Amino acid sequence: MSTASLGDRRRTSARARAASFVALALALALPAAGCAPQAASSGGDGHTVSYWMWDAAQKPAYEACAKAFHKENPGLRVDITQIGWDSYWTKLTSSFIAGTQPDVFTNHVAKYPQYEGLGALSPLDELGPTRGIEDSDFEPGLGKPWIGRDGHRYGAPKDWDTVGVFYNKKITRAAGVSDAELRDLAWNPRDGGSFEKTLARLTVDANGKRGDEPGFDKDNVARYGLATNDAGGDNSGQTQWSSFAASAGWHYMDKNPWGEHYNYDQKTLHKTLGWYFGLAEKGYMAPLEDYSDTNHPETQLASGKAALAMHGSWMLSTFAGLKGVDLGIAPTPKGPTGKRASMLGGLADSIPKGAKNKRGAAKWVAFLASDECQKLVGEDATVFPATPAGTKRATAAHRKKGLDVTPFTRHIEEGTTFSFPISDHAADINAMLVPAMQEIYAGDSPAESLTETNKQINFLFQQDK
Structure with a gap:
């Protein structure tokens, strides 16, 4: 097979995936009209970073992170929107089509390949504030899934589960x-x-x-x-x-x-x-x-x-x-x-390519991945944060409640984890x-x-x- 024919076939495949994505997105957008994306903030004024997530239980911890972020970045404000899982992806997909996407959103490994394959995400390693994020910043195995086929990073790990x-x-x-x-x-x-x-x-x-x-x-x-x-x-x-x-x-x-x-x-x-x-x-x-x-x-x-x-x-x-x-x-x-x-398992924070406030979004993602925010999330003990410091803080919080969580953490320590299957x-x-x-x-x-x-x-x- 010649290089040219291979390229043609890849482009054809990409167009097919794009057409499929648009068709799916439009189909999802229709029943959601009048009830969803417009109720969620999409930022866009240069001083606000819109952030979407689905877990209501985690929202208080991230509100605490936002408060700390505001102190370090007085010219920026994070607007958090929580949308239940059953509606989250429908509304997110609709927002990509309508151009009302958030500046940052919580991503899932099962969903991310589609967005990555269509070029809908911003490479974090090409944005100043997030350029320095490395796999070694997080617990073993969490960073690799978020490296795209082109070698760029499209998600900053936020938590993990076993x-x-x-x-x-x-x-x-x-x-x-x-x-x-x-x-x-x-x-x-x-x-x-x-x-x-x-x-x-x-x-x-x-x-x-x-x-x-x-x-x-x-x-x-x-x-x-x-x-x-x-x-x-x-x-x-x-x-x-x-x-x-x-x-x-x-x-x-x-x-x-x-x-x-x-x-x-x-x-x-x-x-x-x-x-x-x-x-x-x-x-x-x-x-x-x-x-x-x-x-x-x-x-x-x-x-x-x-x-x-x-x-x-x-x-x-x-x-x-x-x-x-x-x-x-x-x-x-x-x-x-x-x-x-x-x-x-593990979630990550991603930035859409069409984010209105991309630099503010990158600053927020970098802060979410920092030990300062990860420790705050760990103290809430709703999930295990992605960094070792955050995990340590969560383990201590559970211990205070009388819960021995080593059955979960030992998989990290002993290297007995495997990744969610990530593919198209x-x-x-x-x-x-x-x-x-x-x-x-x-x-x-x-x-x-x-x-x-x-x-x-x-x-x-x-x-x-």
């Missing part, structure tokens, strides 16, 4: 399962290891029989060992099966970030998912139909419907606030590799994986059915070439 196992000590101790045992669990796809044995012990049927006792009725369970958190198709199994698959040695793509070949057809994943979703068939994990918008894992733990719940560190405050629950936290189980694993076509991939994973969970399809799904996913990338 996965752990939340449990009710009242239930585990009554079953004779100690905290020490929960901290040292292991699993394998053959017999489930000590993790599955523990789930069986914690599971109780309507007649009071435990999952490891003769006469246990798997079809009439009163309390499951493990809560359901859906099938995990729309977020790559982050809080469901990803820790197990990674600890078995599986990887999402040929490379990450910017891979172009997914590995959902590999036997290692099939064996992992066959075992994991098989826990529901055995009665040890709540079935798919138990999950709903009003019955999340924390709800199941609070009601006594489940003894354990795997979830992300961003849920710490929620689980800690459950009434009647003596909360314990354990790390993810060790896998066949002999190591634990957890997806390393995220929306299309999710659209394929959600029903596929749900069918496996429900027992309607074997895990091997993902081989065909994987072909469809990889075909998306073949069309780009």
